[in-house]
Amino acid sequence: MARTKLYLDTRAVKSGNPAPLKVAINKKSETALISLNVLLLPSQWDKRAGKVVNHPNRLFLNNYITRRMLDIDTMVLKLTESGEIGNMSALDIKRHILHQLSPEKQEDGKEKLFAKRFLKFAESKKESTRFVYMNTYRRLGQFCEDFDKLTFEDITKEWLTSYDTYLSQTSPSRNARNVHFRNIRAVFNEAIDDGVTKAYPFRRFKIRPVATVKRSFTVEQLRMLFNAPTDEHTEKALDIFKLIFLLIGINIIDLCKLREITNGRIEFYRSKTNRLYSIKVEPEALEIINKHKGTEYLINVLDLHKTHRSYTGMLNKQLKEIGVIEGDENSKAMFPNLTTYWARHTWATLAAELEIPKETIAAALGHGGNTVTDIYIDFDRKKVDEANRRVIDWVLYGKR
Numbered sequence: 001m002a003r004t005k006l007y008l009d010t011r012a013v014k015s016g017n018p019a020p021l022k023v024a025i026n027k028k029s030e031t032a033l034i035s036l037n038v039l040l041l042p043s044q045w046d047k048r049a050g051k052v053v054n055h056p057n058r059l060f061l062n063n064y065i066t067r068r069m070l071d072i073d074t075m076v077l078k079l080t081e082s083g084e085i086g087n088m089s090a091l092d093i094k095r096h097i098l099h100q101l102s103p104e105k106q107e108d109g110k111e112k113l114f115a116k117r118f119l120k121f122a123e124s125k126k127e128s129t130r131f132v133y134m135n136t137y138r139r140l141g142q143f144c145e146d147f148d149k150l151t152f153e154d155i156t157k158e159w160l161t162s163y164d165t166y167l168s169q170t171s172p173s174r175n176a177r178n179v180h181f182r183n184i185r186a187v188f189n190e191a192i193d194d195g196v197t198k199a200y201p202f203r204r205f206k207i208r209p210v211a212t213v214k215r216s217f218t219v220e221q222l223r224m225l226f227n228a229p230t231d232e233h234t235e236k237a238l239d240i241f242k243l244i245f246l247l248i249g250i251n252i253i254d255l256c257k258l259r260e261i262t263n264g265r266i267e268f269y270r271s272k273t274n275r276l277y278s279i280k281v282e283p284e285a286l287e288i289i290n291k292h293k294g295t296e297y298l299i300n301v302l303d304l305h306k307t308h309r310s311y312t313g314m315l316n317k318q319l320k321e322i323g324v325i326e327g328d329e330n331s332k333a334m335f336p337n338l339t340t341y342w343a344r345h346t347w348a349t350l351a352a353e354l355e356i357p358k359e360t361i362a363a364a365l366g367h368g369g370n371t372v373t374d375i376y377i378d379f380d381r382k383k384v385d386e387a388n389r390r391v392i393d394w395v396l397y398g399k400r
Helices: 058-082 090-101 114-123 127-143 157-168 174-193 219-226 235-246 252-257 283-291 308-320 341-353 358-364 377-397
Strands: 002-008 019-027 030-040 265-269 276-280
Touching: 002 058, 019 058, 019 090, 030 058, 030 090, 030 174, 058 090, 114 127, 114 174, 127 157, 127 174, 157 174, 219 235, 219 341, 219 377, 235 252, 235 283, 235 308, 235 341, 235 377, 252 308, 276 377, 341 358, 341 377, 358 377
Parallel strands: none
Antiparallel strands: 002 019, 019 030, 265 276
């Protein structure tokens, strides 16, 4: 006897990100999963009712899911009535259903082509994540001329090791290379769930992170930076760095896309996690915002630059030049490794030094998920507002 049920697969998804909705086929102790190509946040899925909630397209999605479940259950019933299901595993049932749902797909091995699955996987992601996956796809194509012909079984531990050696020629950072391997592993995990392959080279090829160099300032260093002399090329760069810090390390893409201040706050869905985030705009931050006010957006970055990515590259270059005075051969960069990430890391470091509770720091940085604690948004906001004001007062005015 086989059973089916709807399953929101959050196993390989970071907290706060949408997860794929799947149909789980259970037979004896085996389970096979069929993707419905629907991505939902945990808060948008009522597990008990088996329905989509709090989603702008919930009516369409619920109708689609109901029809698809009816199709699948009908196929399972026919297999049961014919007696065929007795000798079938959960994976066999899944393959039979997939063939019935998409009869145009022939058994020509196309589903096992890694490049094809990789593209399909990348296309299901939001823009910022898809960009990262497509960068991996591009590097894979550069490494292997026949990449588009490789099956999952062709990608072995030895193949991955060779790819790592190739990447190291232009990317000496182990953690930077690990991004590519985590992307490849994610595609393998989905393919295994979908019954496309049983190959899994990551049992032997381990992705080992390396401790990163510290990317935060002491309060004295930050004050020195905030008061550094600037020229026409670095003045705005320093202003934007200050603004990122004053807004609790806001990501540059989120900062660029802000549109308005409502009741003294900026509220947005963080691009990295798709989680609602709210920050009180302190007077020091408002002063910088007004200085660089935009037309369509809150600040004028996207009025002057085509994309946030092109601006970020320029911004980080200018930050590294702070301290260099044109015409003074003896001047040199104050912090030659400085990037926008330092603002976020420094805020967290200084908050910890002020003995602000870890839970409040985590809430301030947008960490966590849709847990019961996270529901108490007003409580978190008050705590975070107080924490940010304490950090600002300590850095700018020496008040602890």
